[in-house]
Amino acid sequence: MTDLRALLAGPVQDAARGLLNARISGGGVTVRLTEVEAYAGVGEDPSSHAHRRQTARNAVMFGPPGFAYVYFTYGMHWCVNVVCGPAGRAAAVLLRAGEVVEGPEIARSRRPRSSDRDLARGPARLATVLGADRNADGASLLDGAGPLRLAAGERAPADRIRIGPRVGVRTDTAWRFWLDGEPTVSVFRRHVRRRTSRDHAR
DNA sequence: AGTAGGATAATCT
């Protein structure tokens, strides 16, 4: 068991590794994390929401560690991050996938058409299964007062941690971490530029 | 296995 507070206060890549096997709970469901991604702050990481400057959306990333940064994307999906690093320096770990270890019936009721393996296989699926949305954004993950709660798990042995490029972003820094051999790890996808109206016109 | 397109709205330029 690791000290979660100390882990989250440290470098975001170390925090990401340490979050593998951690448990996140929400709405009666607990997930054991099998895949995460690290994101850094202003000027450090072109793919980070905090790369340019602090805004209303990313403000919680600039605050103290141990809070949830939950954002809405693609017009329909919520994704959950754990804020890391010291206050004033933006960093967060995106929770990409995991295995449902408590509340499988509730999890299935939230994603009725999903196989058990796919219940939390992907960041938006994970958020759905936990019932996480705007109501969790900015809430503490450690004090038990908010809708989500984070707890340390068994430390993953270094030889079981796999490292590779992050999913769906332009930059190819190897800041994605997952547990080798876990069926709940999501499939890698390269960033694809969607067809724009201008493309359509030509 | 892989690829491709559509859904759908906040956020940012």
Next chain:
DNA sequence: GATTATCCTACTG
């Protein structure tokens, strides 16, 4: 007006 840290379905092989 363009982009998006995604997911689902449908189609090809």
